[in-house]
Amino acid sequence: MTQPQPAHQPATILPFRPPVAGNNAWVDAGAYLERAASQIGLESEILLLLRSPFREMHVEVPVRLDNGKLAVFSGYRVQHNGARGPYKGGIRFHPDVDLDEIRALAALMTWKCALVDVPFGGAKGGVHCDPSTMSEGELNRLARRYMQNISHILGVTRDIPAPDMGTNAHTMAWMMDAYGSANGYTPGIVTGKPVELGGSYGRESATGRGAVIVLSELCRELGAAPADMRVVVQGYGNVGAWTARLAHEAGFKIVALGDVHGACYSDDGIDVPAVDAWLAEGNALSQFPGTEHVPPSEIVTLPCDVLVPAATGEVIHTGNVRGVRARIIVEAANHPITLAAEPVLAKHDVTVLPDILANAGGVIVSYFEWTQNIQQFRWPEERVNDELRTRMMAAYAAVREESAANSVTMREAAYAIALKRVAQAIRLRGFV
Ligand code: NAD
Numbered sequence: 001m002t003q004p005q006p007a008h009q010p011a012t013i014l015p016f017r018p019p020v021a022g023n024n025a026w027v028d029a030g031a032y033l034e035r036a037a038s039q040i041g042l043e044s045e046i047l048l049l050l051r052s053p054f055r056e057m058h059v060e061v062p063v064r065l066d067n068g069k070l071a072v073f074s075g076y077r078v079q080h081n082g083a084r085g086p087y088k089g090g091i092r093f094h095p096d097v098d099l100d101e102i103r104a105l106a107a108l109m110t111w112k113c114a115l116v117d118v119p120f121g122g123a124k125g126g127v128h129c130d131p132s133t134m135s136e137g138e139l140n141r142l143a144r145r146y147m148q149n150i151s152h153i154l155g156v157t158r159d160i161p162a163p164d165m166g167t168n169a170h171t172m173a174w175m176m177d178a179y180g181s182a183n184g185y186t187p188g189i190v191t192g193k194p195v196e197l198g199g200s201y202g203r204e205s206a207t208g209r210g211a212v213i214v215l216s217e218l219c220r221e222l223g224a225a226p227a228d229m230r231v232v233v234q235g236y237g238n239v240g241a242w243t244a245r246l247a248h249e250a251g252f253k254i255v256a257l258g259d260v261h262g263a264c265y266s267d268d269g270i271d272v273p274a275v276d277a278w279l280a281e282g283n284a285l286s287q288f289p290g291t292e293h294v295p296p297s298e299i300v301t302l303p304c305d306v307l308v309p310a311a312t313g314e315v316i317h318t319g320n321v322r323g324v325r326a327r328i329i330v331e332a333a334n335h336p337i338t339l340a341a342e343p344v345l346a347k348h349d350v351t352v353l354p355d356i357l358a359n360a361g362g363v364i365v366s367y368f369e370w371t372q373n374i375q376q377f378r379w380p381e382e383r384v385n386d387e388l389r390t391r392m393m394a395a396y397a398a399v400r401e402e403s404a405a406n407s408v409t410m411r412e413a414a415y416a417i418a419l420k421r422v423a424q425a426i427r428l429r430g431f432v
Contacts, residue, residue: 025104025313028339033107036415039408045432046423050110053103055079059149061127063141073142075127077150079159080106082121083425084114086157088363089123090164090192091171093142096312097126105164108334109363111418112356116395118367123159125150131166143171144178151179156188156374162366163192165312168238169204173197188373191366200369202384203362208242208310209385210361211332213392214353215306216250218328221400224305226251230267232304232326234258235311236285239332239359241276243308248272252306258299260311262286265294265302300324309336317341324350331355346409354411356418357399364391 030051037047061073076099079087089109092102102124110122127146131139153159163172172190176197179189187198195201202209219229231252233244236259248254254272256265264270264286278288286293300307300316301323309315310332316324321341329345330353331337337345337352345352368384403413426432 024338025335026100028335029104029107031339032411032415033419035412036419039406039412039416040420040423042419042423043432046426049426049432050081050419050422053078053080053106054082055153056099056103057150057153058099059146061142061146061149063138063145065138066135073127073129073146075125075146075149076102077125077153077159077161078102078106078123079153080122080124081110081422083422083429083431084121085119086121086155087123087159088113088118088120088162088366089125090162090362091146091167091175092124092126092164093129093131093139093166093171094126094312095128095130097128101313102126105334108356110422111415112360112363114418114421115356115399115414116360116364116391117421118364118391120160120363120367123161124164125161126164129166139171140174143167143174147175147178148182151182154179154189156186156370160188160366160370161190162362163238165237168192169194169199172199188370191369192362193369198369198373200365200372200379200384201381202388203365203369204238205242205246206365206384206388207239207332207359207362208244208246209388210364210392211239211243211308211310211330211353211358212246212250213361213389214358214396215247215252215308215328215330217393217396218351218353227253229253229306229328230255230269230304231306231308232256232258232263232265232299232302233308233310233332234263234299234315235309235333236279237311239362240308240310243310243330243332244272245276247308255304256294256299256302257285257288258294258296259285260296262296263294263299263302264288264291266291267303306330309333312336314338316345318344321345326350329353331358334359342409342411352409352411354399354409354414357395357410357414360395361388361392364388 057077059075061075105124113120172193193199253269306328307326308330313335316337321344399413
């Protein structure tokens with residue numbers, strides 16, 4: 001009997017990557033913590049506790065590919081700190097995933113949840129793979145097997161994953177199904193699900209909406225009209241596309257939109273709904289008619305007032321930071337600016353809305369989704385968006401106040417607030 005042939009290229013199997021010590025993101029995460037600890041005079045025992053994650057899991061994820069071969073991927077789940085509630089954080093499918101990156105992202109989640117005052121600790125997960133080369137069937141099998149293999153450290157009151165780069169609502173549906181087949185119907189085990197399966201209205205747009213809320217507030221304080229602000233968005237996935245759509249709706253002038261293949265740029269402004277229609281026809285973003293094509297490496301140095309990195313981490317580094325022309329950077333991505341590049345931006349008076357504030361809209365609405373699942377009750381979208389705005393504005397105001405009171409950057413202020421809250425939870429639990 002002849003075997004059916006796959007209609008696509010078989011997945012690329014990446015070589016096994018052991019954890020790489022000294023990866024920038026994890027080194028930087030440690031430096032942010034030390035800096036905040038000395039800023040608030042944190043006791044050394046709590047600092048000791050927070051320097052390393054509570055638990056790290058490395059699993060093998062075997063998947064039968066469409067071509068009949070077996071591929072074995074490396075998967076991780078890191079739980080950084082759970083003093084304030086169950087662990088919470090996304091799952092990334094990406095070729096750069098390694099243990100150090102996942103550790104750093106888990107720590108960021110601890111600070112983010114504390115800053116926006118949702119009752120969660122910080123976690124992150126990931127699989128070292130290239131989803132752009134995999135079929136839907138292969139991704140389905142990968143998501144299920146990864147979920148099965150980490151499931152004994154998860155739970156609605158223990159650890160609740162969500163989407164991140166390379167994963168989406170559909171991936172969450174597969175993961176919920178895999179968990180449910182062993183444990184019974186458990187919609188609250190993941191957030192960012194499709195609305196039809198217990199997802200929340202407003203979750204898909206939440207990270208971008210939160211970023212636009214804080215950007216709009218900063219511009220209002222600076223007396224800058226949105227129409228005069230030229231915005232460049234790097235990354236046109238979940239976060240980048242929603243940031244661009246909502247910023248466009250709010251009257252900002254979007255001058256460039258980019259993805260992994262390059263960007264389209266026009267100083268006259270780009271009609272974002274027309275871009276969506278262009279992409280829906282299967283066209284490339286960087287070929288959008290009436291715009292200039294820009295290679296991926298040049299996106300962050302394009303002329304603009306506002307730069308929104310919304311793709312991978314460490315895209316602004318010592319090698320390109322002097323070319324950055326924006327006055328404001330909205331960190332919609334996690335850790336898009338390396339620690340070493342920060343002083344250059346500060347010297348040029350670039351205002352950075354830090355990741356743990358700017359992209360916290362996603363985890364805020366994930367919290368709303370989780371509460372809705374527990375109550376088996378659905379909120380209307382207006383309520384989700386209103387409560388998201390209230391929480392983003394409260395966190396923004398707290399960061400501005402702390403930053404002004406202590407003459408520190410918004411990142412330093414955000415970390416100080418978050419660390420004080422996490423440390424207080426540790427003390428109250430009688431841990432140290
Ligand atoms: P996604 O997979 O939906 O989209 C990623 C986008 O980045 C794609 O358009 C891809 O082409 C682009 N990209 C990748 N490498 C690039 C490069 N070198 N140059 C230009 N573009 C590049 O991912 P996402 O969920 O939108 O996440 C984006 C970022 O936002 C990540 O840093 C993620 O951790 C962060 N984040 C996501 C959420 C969420 O709710 N999804 C929440 C908070 C933070």
